[in-house]
Amino acid sequence: MHGTPPSIIPDVLQRCDHCAVRHQAVCGAMDDVQVKKLAQIAHRKKVPAGQTIISDEEPVDFFANVISGAIKLTKTLPDGRQQIVGLLFAPDFLGRAYSKHNPYTAEAATDVEICTFPNAAFERLVGEYPGLQQRLFQHTLDELDAARDWMLLLGRKTAEEKVASFLHMLARRSLLTGCVHKASPGSAAFELPLTRSDMADYLGLTIETVSRQLTRLKTSNVVRLSTNRLIMVPDLDRLAQAAGQDNHRH
Amino acid sequence: MHGTPPSIIPDVLQRCDHCAVRHQAVCGAMDDVQVKKLAQIAHRKKVPAGQTIISDEEPVDFFANVISGAIKLTKTLPDGRQQIVGLLFAPDFLGRAYSKHNPYTAEAATDVEICTFPNAAFERLVGEYPGLQQRLFQHTLDELDAARDWMLLLGRKTAEEKVASFLHMLARRSLLTGCVHKASPGSAAFELPLTRSDMADYLGLTIETVSRQLTRLKTSNVVRLSTNRLIMVPDLDRLAQAAGQDNHRH
DNA sequence: CGACATGTTGAACCTCATCAACCGACGTGG
DNA sequence: CCACGTCGGTTGATGAGGTTCAACATGTCG
Missing domain, CATH: 1.10.10.10 (Winged helix-like DNA-binding domain superfamily/Winged helix DNA-binding domain)
Incomplete structure (x- = not known):
């Protein structure tokens, strides 16, 4: 909900090898050579709790892996009623393929560490490594399952x-x-x-x-x-x- | 909810050219040559209202396009409370990539016509035509958006x-x-x-x-x-x- | 025509929202 | 140092929005 942009802490020297989620996140689909390419376009970022990472009103120019902390995806009615439509944790992926526009807002629920990739560069990589697209697809399917589970909860549970x-x-x-x-x-x-x-x-x-x-x-x-x-x-x-x-x- | 399997009406002679959803469904990503291949593995099927098409308890061995009618995807709590987690209409796609197991039940809400493809053959086609996978991915993203919109409705609307x-x-x-x-x-x-x-x-x-x-x-x-x-x-x-x-x- | 499924309407009840008071932790400034 | 405001959380009293139970209406099909 803050208007201030998240502070960017580039960390070019950071080796993905030491990353906590190296083998679980989307990069798990890549071999060491590919990951090196990825490392060149990646930037670590720390986001304090409460800060908005992606707004549904602005175009998004990056993708990101969650390294630590929790991110909430929210939707809001015009009169302010709010619903969290997704929670992202450690190896999860943030960002939307094929579109610069997210239909929801992403906000740090706790202090968060993310690893961001600029849109264009990442999409180029996706084109080169089909395994990466499949991984993203798989992740989207998991998110869909989770969303539908939650629909049952929201609609029918006490x-x-x-x-x-x-x-x-x-x-x-x-x-x-x-x-x-x-x-x-x-x-x-x-x-x-x-x-x-x-x-x-x-x-x-x-x-x-x-x-x-x-x-x-x-x-x-x-x-x-x-x-x-x-x-x-x-x-x-x-x-x-x-x-x-x-x-x-x- | 019926135990009886849907009656299969193979329609090999049916030309996809004349299909109502030829250019909107997943096959919209394919050229005429590819569609001919698809036609060879496709079977038209009519499903009367109320009949179960996919059960969350049995493995699924086919994909399908919806030609006409409406299909509801439902989840049910052990005590019988039920929630519809998705509605499929005319050019929509039914079936789950990468898994034989659907976490929900699909049932004809009205009389329905679908065009089915056996799992294995379809996945082979997906491998051959990357545009097809992308189309499926896009469709999944749309379903995710719809699910999240519905979460807002279920959780916060009167x-x-x-x-x-x-x-x-x-x-x-x-x-x-x-x-x-x-x-x-x-x-x-x-x-x-x-x-x-x-x-x-x-x-x-x-x-x-x-x-x-x-x-x-x-x-x-x-x-x-x-x-x-x-x-x-x-x-x-x-x-x-x-x-x-x-x-x-x- | 009667049987059955689908839909409407009414009355009573109950879960959850609303409004409000209060608590403890924390940080800030006089 | 303490008064203070703020924030996150708990608890209580009250009431409204939906559920539940029940009766009735309508439509369809044998």
Whole structure:
């Protein structure tokens, strides 16, 4: 929502070899030679929480990989009602093929690190390496699946199921993303990347309802909160059940 | 929801040249020589309303173009609550690249005609003609945009805005799809492709609420209903306003 | 004609939004 | 140092928008 442009910290010396997402992000489709080409057009950028990265009102001239942090994609009605239509995490990709115009706004939900590529140069690379286009396509399909899952949530789930589903998604995510304490199998612990207000915008609720449902889940011992942001899930199956989920999947 | 497989009416003699969607569907990316190849693997199929085309529980072994009618993509919670996560119309494409498994069910909302291609053969063609893959990618991006628009609707719009948005979408569609009476500019007339029950599942409402909001729009003269299914919109801008839309777009 | 599916309307209820007060943490300036 | 404003979050009271349950209307098909 800030008008100021994100500060650019070019990092030409940065070797992709040491990048945390080298083998997961779109560059995972490329061999070392290709990645070197990519490195030449890439720029690391740090974006503080709350800053707008892409606005739906301005053309976009770059693509980006998310290195760390969370980015929210939002849509807003003329009267200000807002909905988060997508969340991007570590190896995800930001940007739209075939169009300079994004139909939504991208904003840093937390402090964020991204690796940007200028539009033209990146599209040239996509032309050279068909594997890259396929990777982008695959990523878009995943985003579509996620969006449709969320449509089911927004249209048909209760407030408690919505909150539980959100936590369940993060919990699953935390299990995949390395560094797990895996204290006991079937449990998880993670940090909330969103404020209550953002959670509300993601779930189609109000902050008050989100807060109430969280305390409900807390008092029924489905989750534990150490701070406002640190969540501990003792039993993932119970959480999945509270989320009204197909738990024979995922 | 029916268990019976759709009846297959192979139509080898059918020339793609005469196909209503020859230049709009994915085949629009192909020249006449390529289309001839495509015609050899294509089969026309008629599917009666209500019949399941693709189930999320069975692998899919074909792709398809929609020739006529409407197909709904649905997701269902274990307890039966249902949400339509996508609607496919005439030149749209059904099927999922890179995966035999669809995470949703496709069902004929009206009587439907589709043009199917066996998986393997089609993927071979995609490999040969890069334009085809790009076309599929583009289509997926459009579906993603539509899904995210719908997330905003499901999460943040009121019942009246939801119904109005749905009608507005169909009205816009009816203007693009040839055969318009364009009695007066800014007006539109079309047939509802969905039952009240399906509309409810699409909008995250109940049939009763859909019905009530329709009569509200009717009594406030935003729309006119000749039959239950035939809609007349005298002023598209008023409808857009009732939909809570950005009307400086689209 | 009766049976069944689709759609409308009414009344009661309930979930969630709204409005408001309050809490703790943090930063700033007198 | 403390008063203060601000921000993120919680909790309570109230009410509206939609759901639910039920009755009825309409249309279609054997």
